[in-house]
Amino acid sequence: xxxxxxxxxxxxxxxxxxxxxxxxxxxxxxxxxxxxxxxxxxxxxxxxxxxxxxxxxxxxxxxxxxxxxxxxxxxxxxxxxxxxxxxxxxxxxxxxxxxxxxxxxxxxxxxxxx
Amino acid sequence: xxxxxxxxxxxxxxxxxxxxxxxxxxxxxxxxxxxxxxxxxxxxxxxxxxxxxxxxxxxxxxxxxxxxxxxxxxxxxxxxxxxxxxxxxxxxxxxxxxxxxxxxxxxxx
Numbered sequence: 001x002x003x004x005x006x007x008x009x010x011x012x013x014x015x016x017x018x019x020x021x022x023x024x025x026x027x028x029x030x031x032x033x034x035x036x037x038x039x040x041x042x043x044x045x046x047x048x049x050x051x052x053x054x055x056x057x058x059x060x061x062x063x064x065x066x067x068x069x070x071x072x073x074x075x076x077x078x079x080x081x082x083x084x085x086x087x088x089x090x091x092x093x094x095x096x097x098x099x100x101x102x103x104x105x106x107x108x109x110x111x112x113x114x
Numbered sequence: 115x116x117x118x119x120x121x122x123x124x125x126x127x128x129x130x131x132x133x134x135x136x137x138x139x140x141x142x143x144x145x146x147x148x149x150x151x152x153x154x155x156x157x158x159x160x161x162x163x164x165x166x167x168x169x170x171x172x173x174x175x176x177x178x179x180x181x182x183x184x185x186x187x188x189x190x191x192x193x194x195x196x197x198x199x200x201x202x203x204x205x206x207x208x209x210x211x212x213x214x215x216x217x218x219x220x221x222x223x
Contacts, residue, residue, distance in 0.1 A: 033210070033211075043202075043213040056209070105158070108157075
C-alpha cells in the first residue's frame with residue numbers, strides 16, 4: 001500500500017484565495033483525521049471522520065474552514081478565504097476501524113499564505 | 115496547563131547514550147501514542163500502548179496508568195535518532211488525540 005497520500009505537498013497562495021487540500025487514506029481505514037501543525041501551537045486536531053461521516057469538528061478554527069469526505073478514498077480540507085495565519089503544515093492521517101489504534105500520517109501539505 | 119506535558123523540551127546527547135523522554139497526562143486515557151517527526155517533517159507512529167511496556171529494536175515505551183506517566187527510552191542512541199518525539203493521548207471515550215508539545219532530540223556523533 002502507498003500509505004496516506006496528500007496533495008499538494010506545498011502550496012503558496014495569496015490572502016483571500018481559496019485553498020483546497022486533498023487526502024487519500026489507506027484502503028480499508030475507516031477513520032480519517034485532519035491535523036494542523038504550527039510552531040506556536042504544535043499539532044492540533046481539526047476534524048475527524050468515521051465511515052465518511054464527520055464525527056468531531058470542534059477543532060476547526062472558524063467558518064472559513066470546511067472538510068468533506070465524499071467517499072471512503074478521498075477527503076478535502078478547504079479554506080476560503082485564506083489568511084496569513086492559516087500558514088502551517090496540514091497533515092491527514094487514517095486508522096483501522098478501531099479508531100484508537102495506530103494512526104498513519106500522510107507527508108503533509110505545507111501551506112504558505114502571503 | 116496542557117493536558118499532555120512532555121519533558122524535556124530539548125535534549126542533546128552524544129552517540130551511544132541512553133535517552134529518556136517523559137510524558138505526563140492529566141486526563142483519563144484509553145491509549146497513548148509515541149510519534150516521531152523527522153527533520154523532513156514526516157510523522158511516524160512508534161508505539162501505541164495502554165499498559166505495561168513495548169519494545170521495538172532500540173526503542174522502549176512504558177506506561178504507568180496509576181501515575182499517569184509514560185516514558186520513551188532509546189538505547190545506544192545514534193545520530194539518525196535525531197528527531198522530534200511527540201506524545202499523544204486518547205482521552206477515555208474519545209477517538210481523538212491530545213498532543214504534547216514535543217521533545218526535540220539531537221544526537222551528536
